[in-house]
Amino acid sequence: MSNDIVLVGAGCMGAALLPGLFKGFQKSRILVVDTSPLRREKVAAMGVDVASAIDNIDGGATVVLALPPNSFSGFASSTLALKGHAGLVISVMAGVRIATIKHALQICNVVRAIPNTPAETLKSMTVFCAATSVSLLCLEFAERVLSLFGEAIRVESENLMDPATAICGGGPAYISYFAECMRCFAVEQGFNDDESALIVAQVLCGTGSLLSVGDRRPMQLCRDVMTPGGTTARAVEVLDRNNFKEVVGDALLKATIHSRSLGCMVEEAENERSHR
Numbered sequence: 309m310s311n312d313i314v315l316v317g318a319g320c321m322g323a324a325l326l327p328g329l330f331k332g333f334q335k336s337r338i339l340v341v342d343t344s345p346l347r348r349e350k351v352a353a354m355g356v357d358v359a360s361a362i363d364n365i366d367g368g369a370t371v372v373l374a375l376p377p378n379s380f381s382g383f384a385s386s387t388l389a390l391k392g393h394a395g396l397v398i399s400v401m402a403g404v405r406i407a408t409i410k411h412a413l414q415i416c417n418v419v420r421a422i423p424n425t426p427a428e429t430l431k432s433m434t435v436f437c438a439a440t441s442v443s444l445l446c447l448e449f450a451e452r453v454l455s456l457f458g459e460a461i462r463v464e465s466e467n468l469m470d471p472a473t474a475i476c477g478g479g480p481a482y483i484s485y486f487a488e489c490m491r492c493f494a495v496e497q498g499f500n501d502d503e504s505a506l507i508v509a510q511v512l513c514g515t516g517s518l519l520s521v522g523d524r525r526p527m528q529l530c531r532d533v534m535t536p537g538g539t540t541a542r543a544v545e546v547l548d549r550n551n552f553k554e555v556v557g558d559a560l561l562k563a564t565i566h567s568r569s570l571g572c573m574v575e576e577a578e579n580e581r582s583h584r
């Protein structure tokens with residue numbers, strides 16, 4: 309295994325992986341491959357090598373696939389240099405199954421991971437699953453790489469990768485959505501923009517710090533705030549009356565189901581391509 313890293317796709321997720329890769333691979337060659345000239349320009353400005361495609365690759369390089377799921381089949385068929393690649397391939401693509409990646413690229417060392425955008429500040433929550441064909445060396449290396457972005461846990465069942473995509477991958481979106489609702493209320497009530505943004509950010513960070521201590525479950529933290537007969541209980545009553553828990557559950561289920569169907573779509577595209 310060499311120290312080279314090739315990141316394919318430097319969009320919102322791929323770019324968020326760069327700080328962790330810089331931290332872990334200071335002495336290595338990092339190549340970022342992206343079809344978008346704008347993305348390449350941004351990454352090149354950080355002093356990183358960029359390319360629009362992989363022409364050749366060191367056999368031991370680690371490849372991180374952070375391109376859109378629906379671009380994968382086209383990418384796999386046009387990237388001959390990756391066919392039979394011996395090194396580790398980590399995919400962060402939503403839905404795309406390990407078997408599909410193995411088949412498309414004719415490789416063994418595939419790890420499917422779902423990080424999230426807080427990787428940008430090395431605070432990702434990443435869930436990953438390894439192909440049974442991954443070598444022990446590659447598996448240990450994958451754990452090390454994924455831990456560079458924040459917390460990383462490995463699951464045995466690939467089925468869990470779809471709910472992980474909904475919860476972990478999408479999580480920062482729902483929390484930010486909730487934050488935006490609170491920010492709008494703060495502004496409506498008369499706080500200025502900066503004050504509103506600070507209040508919401510600090511409430512979330514502070515709550516996150518309590519959650520990450522880990523000795524109290526979220527609902528315990530909620531109850532701790534709900535002074536009997538107090539103001540918060542009035543607010544939580546409204547959330548309960550409007551079935552907030554069910555709404556969140558429905559939203560996460562929709563995302564989970566879509567992750568599975570993305571996996572099926574990419575597999576179908578791949579099957580069609582290989583039978584052509």
Ligand SMILES: NC(=O)C1=CN([C@@H]2O[C@H](COP(=O)(O)OP(=O)(O)OC[C@H]3O[C@@H](n4cnc5c(N)ncnc54)[C@H](OP(=O)(O)O)[C@@H]3O)[C@@H](O)[C@H]2O)C=CC1
Nearest residue numbers: 317319320321342343344374375376377379383401402477
């Ligand atoms: N955003 C997130 O929070 C998370 C995303 N993911 C996964 O990460 C992947 C990327 O998502 P995201 O960053 O949001 O998407 P973006 O659209 O922001 O970025 C994708 C980038 O990949 C480029 N790209 C497309 N096709 C190719 C190709 N064949 N070769 C090289 N680069 C290519 C795109 O270029 P162009 O614009 O020219 O198409 C774009 O710059 C997806 O698979 C997604 O499921 C996983 C977890 C969380």
Ligand SMILES: O=C(O)[C@@H]1CCC=N1
Nearest residue numbers: 402473474476477478
């Ligand atoms: O929305 C998406 O499909 C990607 C995967 C999880 C977060 N963003």
